[in-house]
Amino acid sequence: MTDPGSTTHFASSGDPVLDRRYGWAEAALKDGDARAAVDILDQTLAEAYHFAAGWHLYGLAQEALGHQEEAATAWRQCLDLDPDDPFGARLDLARIGALPAEQATLEHFSGALFDAYADRFDSHLTQTLHYNAPDLLKAALIRCCSNAGRPFRFDIVYDLGCGTGLMGEAIHEQSGFIAGCDLSPRMIERARNKMAPDGTPLYDKLSVAGLTDFLASRPDHSADLVIAADVFVYLGDLAPCFAQSARVLEPGGLFAFTVQSHDGEGVVVGGDRRFAHAEAWLRERLTDAGLTPLCVEPASVRQDRGAPVPGLLVVAQKR
The missing domain is CATH 3.40.50.150 (Vaccinia Virus protein VP39)
Structure with missing residues (x-):
C-alpha cells in the first residue's frame, strides 16, 4: 500500500472462487470501471451475503458511480457483519456525510493498517x-x-x-x-x-x-x-x-x-x-x-x- 489512510483491508469469503471474483471487482474499480465492479459484486454477494469485505468494496464502487445512498447502505451492511470495522466503513460513512465525523473513530482500524x-x-x-x-x-x-x-x-x-x-x-x-x-x-x-x-x-x-x-x-x-x-x-x-x-x-x-x-x-x-x-x-x-x-x-x-x-x-x- 502507498499510504495507510487509503488502504482497503481484505478478509476472505471462505470460497476461493468468490475471492477471485472480489479480486476482479477490485481490479475493475481501480481501472475506473465501477459499473463492472458492481456487476461482479452483485453476483458475488448474492452467493456470500456474509462477505463483509465484499460489501465494503461494493460501497466504494457505488460511490464511484455517484450512488451515495447505495454506498451508505453497503457500508452499514459491512458494519452489521463486522462491528469491529477493520475496513473503515465508519470513516467512509462520515466522508460522504452519512455519519457524524466524531462518531467515526475506531482504533482497531488504524492499528491493523499500521501493523502492515x-x-x-x-x-x-x-x-x-x-x-x-x-x-x-x-x-x-x-x-x-x-x-x-x-x-x-x-x-x-x-x-x-x-x-x-x-x-x-x-x-x-x-x-x-x-x-x-x-x-x-x-x-x-x-x-x-x-x-x-x-x-x-x-x-x-x-x-x-x-x-x-x-x-x-x-x-x-x-x-x-x-x-x-x-x-x-x-x-x-x-x-x-x-x-x-x-x-x-x-x-x-x-x-x-x-x-x-x-x-x-x-x-x-x-x-x-x-x-x-x-x-x-x-x-x-x-x-x-x-x-x-x-x-x-x-x-x-x-x-x-x-x-x-x-x-x-x-x-x-x-x-
Missing part, C-alpha cells in the same frame, strides 16, 4: 511524504519554553501514537523518562529496538494501547509533557484524549500535537479518510479540558500527491 505498514514506515514518511512533525513540534516547544523563561527539559514525557519512535528520537536528549503507546504491535516492536545515541533504549516504557486507554492508566499529575505527532488524524472526537492529557499533566505541563485542519466548523473526514479539525473546535475542547493554548499556528507535516496537507501545530499548557 511498520517495516517501511520511517522511509515512506520521511522520503515520500516529507514528514516533519517531530522537528516542527520540537521547534515549537523550544519557542514556548523560551518565551516562558523555562528550561527546554522534560522529566517525564508521554508520546501518544509513538509509531516507530520518530518523535522519541527528536525529543530524547531533552527528556528524562519517555513512555510511548501505539495500537500497532509491530510499530511498538520497531520502537523498542531503537537506541538513543548513548546506547540506551530510546523509550523507557512502551505499551500496545489506544491513546485514551494508555493515558487513563497513568497517575494524576505524572508528566510534564504529553506529545502527539500526526496521530490525531485518526481520531474524530479528541475531547476524551484532551481530558486525560490534562489529568496526567502537572500544573504548567505542556500538551503538544499536530492535526490536519479545515476552514469549516467542527470535525470532518476528508477524501483521504483522515480526520480534519477546525481551529475553533480545537480551542473550545482544549479550554473545556483545562488547557490554555500557547501556540496555534498553521503547519503542514506531510505531503499528499506532492502538495502540502493543511494542518495546525498546537502547544497548550495545563492550568
